Amino acid sequence: MYLESGLDALSLLHYIYYCLNWLAMRCALTIAGSDSIGGAGVEADVKAMSSVGVHACAVITAVTAQNTCEVNRIYPMPADMIQCQLDTILKDADIKAVKTGMLYSADIAKSVAGVLEDHRMPFIVDPVMTAGVGNSLASLDLCQSIKKDIMPLCELITPNRHEAEILANMPIRTEDDAELACEIIGKEGSSVLLKGGHMEGKSVIDYFYLSSQITKMEYPRLERAGHGGGCILSSYITAYMAKGSDIIDAVRKSRDLIQESIASMYVIGKGDKCVNPTTMAFDNLARSKVLDEIDDAADMLANTIPREFVPANGMMIAYSLENPVGLEDIAVIDNGITFYNGRLRKVGKARYGVPCDASYVLLSLMKYNCNVRALLGVACSENLLDVMEEVGLDVLIPCYEKHRCHCLSDIIIEAIRERGRIPDAFVKKDSEENASIQLLGRNLRDLLNKLRLVL
Numbered sequence: 001m002y003l004e005s006g007l008d009a010l011s012l013l014h015y016i017y018y019c020l021n022w023l024a025m026r027c028a029l030t031i032a033g034s035d036s037i038g039g040a041g042v043e044a045d046v047k048a049m050s051s052v053g054v055h056a057c058a059v060i061t062a063v064t065a066q067n068t069c070e071v072n073r074i075y076p077m078p079a080d081m082i083q084c085q086l087d088t089i090l091k092d093a094d095i096k097a098v099k100t101g102m103l104y105s106a107d108i109a110k111s112v113a114g115v116l117e118d119h120r121m122p123f124i125v126d127p128v129m130t131a132g133v134g135n136s137l138a139s140l141d142l143c144q145s146i147k148k149d150i151m152p153l154c155e156l157i158t159p160n161r162h163e164a165e166i167l168a169n170m171p172i173r174t175e176d177d178a179e180l181a182c183e184i185i186g187k188e189g190s191s192v193l194l195k196g197g198h199m200e201g202k203s204v205i206d207y208f209y210l211s212s213q214i215t216k217m218e219y220p221r222l223e224r225a226g227h228g229g230g231c232i233l234s235s236y237i238t239a240y241m242a243k244g245s246d247i248i249d250a251v252r253k254s255r256d257l258i259q260e261s262i263a264s265m266y267v268i269g270k271g272d273k274c275v276n277p278t279t280m281a282f283d284n285l286a287r288s289k290v291l292d293e294i295d296d297a298a299d300m301l302a303n304t305i306p307r308e309f310v311p312a313n314g315m316m317i318a319y320s321l322e323n324p325v326g327l328e329d330i331a332v333i334d335n336g337i338t339f340y341n342g343r344l345r346k347v348g349k350a351r352y353g354v355p356c357d358a359s360y361v362l363l364s365l366m367k368y369n370c371n372v373r374a375l376l377g378v379a380c381s382e383n384l385l386d387v388m389e390e391v392g393l394d395v396l397i398p399c400y401e402k403h404r405c406h407c408l409s410d411i412i413i414e415a416i417r418e419r420g421r422i423p424d425a426f427v428k429k430d431s432e433e434n435a436s437i438q439l440l441g442r443n444l445r446d447l448l449n450k451l452r453l454v455l
Helices: 007-022 041-051 079-090 106-116 142-153 161-168 175-188 229-242 247-263 282-304 357-368 382-390 408-419 444-454
Strands: 027-035 055-066 071-076 095-100 123-125 191-194 203-210 213-220 317-320 330-333 337-340 343-346 350-352 374-379 425-429 435-441
Touching: 027 041, 027 079, 027 229, 041 055, 041 229, 055 079, 055 106, 079 106, 095 229, 106 142, 123 142, 123 229, 142 161, 142 175, 161 175, 161 191, 175 191, 175 203, 175 213, 203 247, 213 247, 229 247, 282 317, 282 330, 282 337, 282 343, 282 350, 282 444, 317 357, 330 357, 357 374, 357 408, 357 435, 374 444, 382 435, 382 444, 408 425, 435 444
Parallel strands: 027 055, 027 095, 095 123
Antiparallel strands: 055 071, 191 203, 203 213, 317 330, 317 374, 330 350, 337 343, 374 435, 425 435
């Protein structure tokens, strides 16, 4: 092994094993009622979160008998059962963000708050009080409990006009009314996204209250929003925050996406259309997943890699979509991973289309062999090359003197063709004094496993 044996090395290996698991899918949690027609509530939340690449865990607060025309009956779950669901999920899954939808009663709200106050994670509240068809989905005491028990814990609350009027205890008829309502609702410290779909006007204006400032977001008014729009929007926000977005980025991405969801509503019954929670194309989901995975891998590397593994110009890591067409399908950490103020850290975010050697080489390798999707550059040394040979990794050392007029990707592909097989790594020679080892993998997990072999 490259590292000396001992507690530090063992701890590092354990941490890398942990981080390999960390590359698994992010989890978010919805705490809401079940909608028997499947267009809102937990059913819509799960579909919306899944559509942006997040695994959705669910706590059922109530079972409803409803369709696109009416709510016939509501059966609230016992508070102890809700608490049991929460405790069971939270002791097992690593929940990155949570949202509440239909809580129905003060007892349920207090039970949920009692569990969540002991957990630190982004918490989004959709203060559901009525169904889209007009029926009440809340008992009379819920509003006060949301204010007293839920809102002090949450990062963002997403009321529509009717819900904001109840929470702020005032009518909302004008722009000034909307801004004042946001300030009243957010006075306990939470941010507020007051949705403008139920207000008058040729366009829809949402009011985003954050850090005592209000930002107006204007969108074209589509046809009347259908069944499940509020649930789906808050689920998108929760999912993006589970993936690491800050609140501003999550709100903007989600608001853009719900616009598409409303535009692609579909009919399943005789009443309201259902807002489409799966509007995001699978291609976008795949692109988002690659960015998330390379970001997570870079974070792990910045926290674990010994200094001697880092090249003088930093570590570059690249990850490709399947069947890439060009650089726009290759993701890298912009400017790599390097030392800053004495600490190893990511310099930039994961991005597609960055023109660098790592992108060009990986694109060429993918066109030669579609099974090579990941690349990582580490510092080259004779000791490391010996260790790689000992653990059975195949390292290609091209004869650069033969290819002085070629670009790096051409040199590597020509050398691979000559030997007839894809190596586990190749030596990249930047200058007479400076060289690096470029590890290759079928995916990021395979790449990190090869790195683990030599640590």
